[in-house]
Amino acid sequence: MIEDLTFIAQISIKSSVAVLLATVGGIINERSGVLNLGIEGMMLVGALAGFAAGHFTGSPLLAVAAGALAGGMLSLVHAFFTIGLRSNQVLSGLALTILGTGLANFLGRPLIGQTGVRIRQLPVPYLADIPVIGDILFNQSPFAYAAYLLVPLAWFVLFQTRTGLILRAVGEDARSADVAGVNVPLTRTLSVFVGGLFAGLAGTYLSLSYTPGWKETMTGGQGWIAIAMIIFCFWNPLLAFFGALLFGGLTALQFFFQATSMDLIPSYVLKMLPYLLTIGVLVMVSASSKRRKSASPADLGVPFYREL
Amino acid sequence: MIRIEKRIQPLRYQGIFAATSAVVIAFVVGCAIFAGLGVNPLTAYAAMGKGVFSSADAFSEVLVKATPLIFTGLAVATAAVMMLWNIGAEGQLVWGGICAAGAALFLFPQTQPWLLIPLVLTASALGGMVWALIPALLKAKLRVNEILTTLLLNYVAIIYMEHLFYGPWRDPAGFGFPGTAQIPEAAQLLRFAGTRISLGFPLALLCAVMLYYLLYKSVWGYQVRVIGKELRAARYAGFNVTGKILAVMALSGAFAGMAGMVEVCGIHYRLQTGLAVGYGYDGIIVAWLAGLNPLVVPFTAILLGALFVGGEQLQSVLGLPSTISLILEGALLFGLFTGQTLVRYTVTISGRSKEVS
Numbered sequence: 133m134i135e136d137l138t139f140i141a142q143i144s145i146k147s148s149v150a151v152l153l154a155t156v157g158g159i160i161n162e163r164s165g166v167l168n169l170g171i172e173g174m175m176l177v178g179a180l181a182g183f184a185a186g187h188f189t190g191s192p193l194l195a196v197a198a199g200a201l202a203g204g205m206l207s208l209v210h211a212f213f214t215i216g217l218r219s220n221q222v223l224s225g226l227a228l229t230i231l232g233t234g235l236a237n238f239l240g241r242p243l244i245g246q247t248g249v250r251i252r253q254l255p256v257p258y259l260a261d262i263p264v265i266g267d268i269l270f271n272q273s274p275f276a277y278a279a280y281l282l283v284p285l286a287w288f289v290l291f292q293t294r295t296g297l298i299l300r301a302v303g304e305d306a307r308s309a310d311v312a313g314v315n316v317p318l319t320r321t322l323s324v325f326v327g328g329l330f331a332g333l334a335g336t337y338l339s340l341s342y343t344p345g346w347k348e349t350m351t352g353g354q355g356w357i358a359i360a361m362i363i364f365c366f367w368n369p370l371l372a373f374f375g376a377l378l379f380g381g382l383t384a385l386q387f388f389f390q391a392t393s394m395d396l397i398p399s400y401v402l403k404m405l406p407y408l409l410t411i412g413v414l415v416m417v418s419a420s421s422k423r424r425k426s427a428s429p430a431d432l433g434v435p436f437y438r439e440l
Numbered sequence: 441m442i443r444i445e446k447r448i449q450p451l452r453y454q455g456i457f458a459a460t461s462a463v464v465i466a467f468v469v470g471c472a473i474f475a476g477l478g479v480n481p482l483t484a485y486a487a488m489g490k491g492v493f494s495s496a497d498a499f500s501e502v503l504v505k506a507t508p509l510i511f512t513g514l515a516v517a518t519a520a521v522m523m524l525w526n527i528g529a530e531g532q533l534v535w536g537g538i539c540a541a542g543a544a545l546f547l548f549p550q551t552q553p554w555l556l557i558p559l560v561l562t563a564s565a566l567g568g569m570v571w572a573l574i575p576a577l578l579k580a581k582l583r584v585n586e587i588l589t590t591l592l593l594n595y596v597a598i599i600y601m602e603h604l605f606y607g608p609w610r611d612p613a614g615f616g617f618p619g620t621a622q623i624p625e626a627a628q629l630l631r632f633a634g635t636r637i638s639l640g641f642p643l644a645l646l647c648a649v650m651l652y653y654l655l656y657k658s659v660w661g662y663q664v665r666v667i668g669k670e671l672r673a674a675r676y677a678g679f680n681v682t683g684k685i686l687a688v689m690a691l692s693g694a695f696a697g698m699a700g701m702v703e704v705c706g707i708h709y710r711l712q713t714g715l716a717v718g719y720g721y722d723g724i725i726v727a728w729l730a731g732l733n734p735l736v737v738p739f740t741a742i743l744l745g746a747l748f749v750g751g752e753q754l755q756s757v758l759g760l761p762s763t764i765s766l767i768l769e770g771a772l773l774f775g776l777f778t779g780q781t782l783v784r785y786t787v788t789i790s791g792r793s794k795e796v797s
Contacts, residue, residue: 169587209774218444218785219777222525222587226724227777231770237763353595360588400603407592411578418584437444 134264140384141268148380149276150175150334150342150351154358155365155372156279156286157330161207163290163367164323165303165431169225170210171331172355173232178203178332179339180236183346186249195249196336203332204325206232211324215317218435233349243346250344251275273341275333282330287369299323303429306436316436331355353407354379360410364417366427378413382406443788444781451783455731458779459740462729465775466768473767479758491753492746500635505745506738507637507706508533510644511699512723513730513737514651515568518692520732521655522668522684528575528590529696530720531597532568536700538601539567541609541620541711544627544704553626560627561701568697569690571597576689580682586689598716605711619712629706640702644738647695651734664688696720718766725769729776744769 154171161168182199186192210228213219251273259270269280290296301309302319310316334354339346357379365371386402451457471481492502512529519526526532543563548556574593578584604620611621629638655661664684667674675681703715726744730736751765781787 213774213777216444217777217781217787219781223724223728223773224777226527227770227773230721230725230773231767234763234766234768234770238761238767241761241763353592356588356591360592363585363588398603400599400607403599404596407595411584411589411592414584414588415578415582418578418582 136388138264138267140381140388142271143384143387144377144380145268145272145276146342146380147383148376149273149279150337151354151358151361151379152279152283152372152376153275153334153337154331154355155361155376156283156369157327157334158358158362159365159367159369159372160286160290160299160323160330161327162362162432163303163429164299164320165306165429165434165436166211166214166320166324167221167225167433168207168210168228168324168327169222169359170207170228170232170355171327171358172351172353173229173236174203174206174328174331175232175335175338175351175355176236176349177206177232178335179350180240180243180335180346181332182336183248183339184240184243186340187243187246190249192249192251192340195340196251196333199336199339200329200332203330203335204328206235207324207328207331208321210328211321214435215320215324218437221433221435229355237348240346240348244348246346248344248346249340251341273337275337275341278333283369283372290369300429302436303431306431306434310436320436331358334358357406357410360414363428364413366417367429368427375413378409379406382409444785445788446785447783454780454783455733455736457783458776459729459731461779461782462772462775463743465778466771469771469775470764470768473764477760479760484754484758484760487753487757488750491750491757497635498749500632500637501749502742502745503641504636504638504707505748506741507640507644507702508699508719509722509726509741509744510641510648510738511695511702512719513726513741514644514647514723514734515692515695515699515720516723516727517730517732517734517737518651518655518695519688520668520727522664522688523671524579524685524688524692525587526572526590526689526692526696527587527724528572528593528720529692529699529723530716530718531590531594532571532693532696533700533703533720534594534597534601534716535567535571536564536697537704537711537715538597538604538700539697540564540627540701540704541623544623545609545620549624551626556624556626557629557705560705561698564697564701564704565694566697568693568695568700570693572689572693572696573686576686579689580685594720601711601715602713605713609711611710617712620710622709623705627705628709629702631706636707638702638706640706643698643702644741647698648734648737651695655734696723699723722769725773729772 154175158171178199181202182195185198186195210224213224214221253271254274256270260266298314299319302314302316306316338350361372361375365375382405389402474481474484492498515529516526540560540563543560548559575586575589578589579586606618609620611619629640631638663679667679667681667684699719704711708714722744726737726740729740747765747768751762754760754764755762
């Protein structure tokens with residue numbers, strides 16, 4: 133029984149890393165007032181770039197850097213159009229997902245079925261020896277450890293530093309921030325870029341660690357789930373742990389039922405659950421709309437420009 | 441540094457200007473990709489063009505591809521006119537397909553064609569409608585963001601469809617292939633002489649015209665457009681916004697559902713994997729490229745259809761993955777944004793920005 137639970141908990145964390153990274157990136161991004169619906173596309177491009185770099189260079193480090201950077205580069209397209217040309221943020225995000233999916237499918241065609249670098253589970257010395265907890269938390273991929281550090285770091289930067297204050301000010305009231313001398317377009321561009329880096333990293337985790345290899349549409353909607361989780365955790369990186377674990381937990385249950393061939397719930401219902409649950413979560417958050425309104429950056433989705 | 445200034449008056453013919461710039465920019469992006477791959481862009485575009493225009497047969501395939509795209513384009517446009525985002529046309533299309541196949545195979549298998557086809561069409565429209573009403577209700581009653589709910593429901597619909605044709609609906613005589621049995625001949629849409637163009641195409645055109653009259657020539661449509669443009673004014677005028685959200689999304693879902701029907705009854709003749717290939721998402725591009733005008737939707741759908749057929753040609757002639765059409769689709773949208781900006785603003789790119797004092 134304990135073993136089963138440990139197994140489920142370990143897989144839960146393993147399955148939640150990508151959503152967690154993408155969610156936190158999205159939070160940084162949206163806190164500055166820019167909505168980016170292109171996370172799914174950036175994750176796919178990141179997954180492909182990471183896998184390809186690993187395949188051709190054999191270096192895990194280069195692979196991770198390439199994956200994250202690819203996500204960041206693609207996000208700059210969104211930044212250029214929404215911040216530079218004032219295009220509709222919803223449409224531009226959708227276009228980014230279409231473009232990213234297209235790029236990844238097109239460039240990745242020759243890499244389907246190839247092998248590349250794998251980043252395996254790496255038990256942390258001493259910590260992994262703690263009974264139960266050690267196995268759950270510290271017998272994971274290095275990506276998970278990176279997430280353990282990056283998520284609190286993101287929270288710290290956003291809420292405890294001057295940089296974070298400026299970023300949030302831009303997201304809450306761009307006009308006032310501008311009057312106070314903040315470079316609004318630059319701040320927004322940088323936070324969109326950081327969001328892209330996180331999404332790229334999330335994709336890289338999938339193609340190097342979680343399900344090593346390149347497969348078209350291998351993100352399976354995790355980018356969209358991340359966008360829902362941003363709302364669910366009220367734009368707070370620390371709460372993103374819970375949102376991502378919710379998704380990871382359901383995925384783990386799916387594995388568990390499959391592994392033990394229990395027929396309690398039909399497998400297609402299990403497959404639907406993460407998506408249905410995400411919708412459920414959105415409904416729940418909307419029901420408490422007061423808190424959501426106060427948590428949401430006031431200028432989210434509002435383009436900024438000095439009109440003479 | 442980019443400097444953007446508002447034009448005193450927007451350029452004339454904004455829609456045409458924006459759409460043209462979309463095509464031009466997508467063309468240039470395509471050139472860059474081909475050149476990057478070491479293929480002469482002219483050779484590549486010639487191959488695409490040849491694939492589309494070389495024969496009446498080739499061009500008929502464009503209209504085959506355009507048929508579901510018109511429906512999904514109308515679906516997206518219907519919702520977008522009211523500033524609702526229906527990103528769920530894919531899932532609604534799938535439900536349309538499920539209902540069409542189900543009605544033809546199990547509900548009314550022995551019916552005459554003149555009765556069966558309308559029944560199947562109604563079933564598919566209802567299927568798409570019900571699936572679209574879920575996010576619509578959540579939006580209208582609880583203000584749940586419809587972008588995410590419509591999109592997430594796509595995954596659910598596809599998983600359910602796969603369950604059906606891998607499981608309970610699988611053709612017992614199908615040698616284990618995933619897919620239902622063939623639908624009865626009475627439910628198959630009539631095809632035009634020797635081509636794969638079915639009755640679905642004129643039906644799609646008819647829907648486009650009807651939607652135009654509904655949106656632009658009726659009081660109901662006027663109210664919908666006012667809600668889309670100025671929600672507060674509409675509320676002040678006492679328009680029933682909640683009811684409109686439900687009605688508009690239902691109509692939108694019905695169009696997407698019919699896209700599923702014309703695919704199942706006009707092309708595949710069964711429910712199988714080829715149904716969810718992204719026409720729902722393509723509908724977003726079709727609709728916005730058409731400036732949300734239902735009468736323009738068929739033209740942009742044909743343009744996209746030509747892009748797909750040309751892309752397939754690239755694969756067979758030059759060995760380039762046909763997924764290049766997806767990149768060009770993205771480029772079309774970003775090109776459209778560029779055009780939309782140029783219509784309203786002047787853009788100057790200079791080395792140094794001059795501070796406005």
